[in-house]
Amino acid sequence: AQKVTQAQTEISVVEKEDVTLDCVYETRDTTYYLFWYKQPPSGELVFLIRRNSFDEQNEISGRYSWNFQKSTSSFNFTITASQVVDSAVYFCALSERQTGANNLFFGTGTRLTVIP
Amino acid sequence: DAGVTQSPTHLIKTRGQQVTLRCSPKSGHDTVSWYQQALGQGPQFIFQYYEEEERQRGNFPDRFSGHQFPNYSSELNVNALLLGDSALYLCASSLRRLAATDTQYFGPGTRLTVL
Numbered sequence: 001a002q003k004v005t006q007a008q009t010e011i012s013v014v015e016k017e018d019v020t021l022d023c024v025y026e027t028r029d030t031t032y033y034l035f036w037y038k039q040p041p042s043g044e045l046v047f048l049i050r051r052n053s054f055d056e057q058n059e060i061s062g063r064y065s066w067n068f069q070k071s072t073s074s075f076n077f078t079i080t081a082s083q084v085v086d087s088a089v090y091f092c093a094l095s096e097r098q099t100g101a102n103n104l105f106f107g108t109g110t111r112l113t114v115i116p
Numbered sequence: 117d118a119g120v121t122q123s124p125t126h127l128i129k130t131r132g133q134q135v136t137l138r139c140s141p142k143s144g145h146d147t148v149s150w151y152q153q154a155l156g157q158g159p160q161f162i163f164q165y166y167e168e169e170e171r172q173r174g175n176f177p178d179r180f181s182g183h184q185f186p187n188y189s190s191e192l193n194v195n196a197l198l199l200g201d202s203a204l205y206l207c208a209s210s211l212r213r214l215a216a217t218d219t220q221y222f223g224p225g226t227r228l229t230v231l
């Protein structure tokens with residue numbers, strides 16, 4: 001069965017610090033997709049990134065970077081030089097080709113607070 | 117480019133009542149999925165609609181039903197409301213393609229409170 005674990009429930013950092021959000025997943029499917037979403041207090045889930053299981057290349061987008069490692073079933077998210085606007089709940093999610101590629105399984109989220 | 121819209125924003129109902137939530141997908145999208153997010157939890161998949169049919173369903177009882185209209189908009193209906201149905205209901209849209217997954221884009225959600 002599929003599972004997404006975000007062990008960090010809450011993280012607090014001081015502005016300009018770097019922070020890494022952990023995500024560990026379980027799946028039996030050989031083709032799967034990983035996502036990160038941001039949920040600010042307004043409630044809307046904002047798409048950040050999608051990764052396919054056959055593409056382990058790490059990605060950097062501005063202050064955001066993602067480290068995908070199939071060997072450890074992890075898809076970690078790093079924010080460099082954090083800002084107050086980064087404060088939100090961040091969700092890691094998984095979808096599998098076998099169970100329906102549009103069915104997202106979410107972790108329980110990590111609440112990030114950036115202190116000015 | 118219009119994003120996903122949902123209505124109403126907030127809703128208060130009492131146990132046993134019925135509720136209908138509405139969603140309009142992002143421009144160009146044809147698939148709508150619904151998720152329930154309880155407080156402090158991640159969203160849980162309810163079901164997905166494509167070509168006006170329910171294509172996939174999560175672990176939710178038959179009290180949860182839906183509909184998709186020819187213009188791709190969708191409704192989520194919940195009958196015989198329970199206190200445990202209190203949650204944020206999120207709608208997501210995507211463009212369906214064969215043998216691929218498409219990124220889902222979410223609306224702002226409807227906050228349902230059952231008293």
